[in-house]
Amino acid sequence: xxxxxxxxxxxxxxxxxxxxxxxxxxxxxxxxxxxxxxxxxxxxxxxxxxxxxxxxxxxxxxxxxxxxxxxxxxxxxxxxxxxxxxxxxxxxxxxxxxxxxxxxxxxxxxxxxxxxxxxxxxxxxxxxxxxxxxxxxxxxxxxxxxxxxxxxxxxxxxxxxxxxxxxxxxxxxxxxxxxxxxxxxxxxxx
Numbered sequence: 001x002x003x004x005x006x007x008x009x010x011x012x013x014x015x016x017x018x019x020x021x022x023x024x025x026x027x028x029x030x031x032x033x034x035x036x037x038x039x040x041x042x043x044x045x046x047x048x049x050x051x052x053x054x055x056x057x058x059x060x061x062x063x064x065x066x067x068x069x070x071x072x073x074x075x076x077x078x079x080x081x082x083x084x085x086x087x088x089x090x091x092x093x094x095x096x097x098x099x100x101x102x103x104x105x106x107x108x109x110x111x112x113x114x115x116x117x118x119x120x121x122x123x124x125x126x127x128x129x130x131x132x133x134x135x136x137x138x139x140x141x142x143x144x145x146x147x148x149x150x151x152x153x154x155x156x157x158x159x160x161x162x163x164x165x166x167x168x169x170x171x172x173x174x175x176x177x178x179x180x181x182x183x184x185x186x187x188x189x190x
Contacts, residue, residue: 020164022046025101028159032152076185083178093169101160103137107153110144117143 022045029039043050077083111117121143133139144150173179 017164020167021162023160023162026159026161028155028157030153030155032154073185073188077182080178080181080185082176083182086173086176086178090169090173093172094166097161097165097169099160100157101136102156102158104140104157105138105153105155106140106142108142108144108150109152110146110148110150112147112149114145114147117145 025043025047027039027041027043029041031037031039038054039052040054041050041052109117109120111120121141124141128139128141174183
C-alpha cells in the first residue's frame with residue numbers, strides 16, 4: 001500500500017515538474033494604426049491554451065478607489081543597501097533566460113515630398129544588408145510617395161520562456177539579504 005502512495009506522489013511531482021518545463025510564449029503586438037494599439041497574448045502548452053492579457057475590456061464597473069503605494073514604504077525600499085544592484089542582477093538573469101522566437105516589423109513612412117522619401121528609402125535600402133539580422137528577425141520598410149507626412153508601423157514579437165528556468169533567479173533575488181528586507185517592507189501593514 002505504501003509503495004503505491006509513494007509511487008503516486010513521485011508521479012505527481014514529476015508531472016508538476018514536466019508541466020513547468022513546457023515553454024510559455026508571450027506575443028506582443030504594437031500597431032500604430034488601429035484603436036487597439038498594444039496587444040499582449042500568452043500561449044502555453046504548444047498553443048493549445050491561450051488568452052489575451054491586454055487590452056482587457058470588461059463591462060463598465062463602478063470605479064474602485066485606487067490604493068496608493070505609501071511614500072514611507074517607497075523611501076524605505078530606496079534606502080535598502082544593495083537592492084538596486086541585486087535587482088539589476090535579477091533583471092539580467094531573467095532576460096538571459098528569455099528567447100526571442102520571432103521579431104517582425106513593418107514600417108511605412110512618407111516625408112510629404114516624394115523625392116525626399118525616395119532618397120531616404122534608398123539610403124535605408126543601401127544600409128540594410130549591413131545589419132546582418134538573424135533569420136527570425138524580419139524587417140520590412142515601405143515608402144509612401146504621397147504628399148502627406150506618414151509614419152506608421154507594426155511590430156510583432158514572440159518571446160519564449162520556460163517557467164521552471166525562472167525559479168532559480170527569483171529565489172536568488174528573494175532569499176538575498178536585500179530581497180528579504182524588501183519583501184518584509186512590502187508585506188508590512190504600515
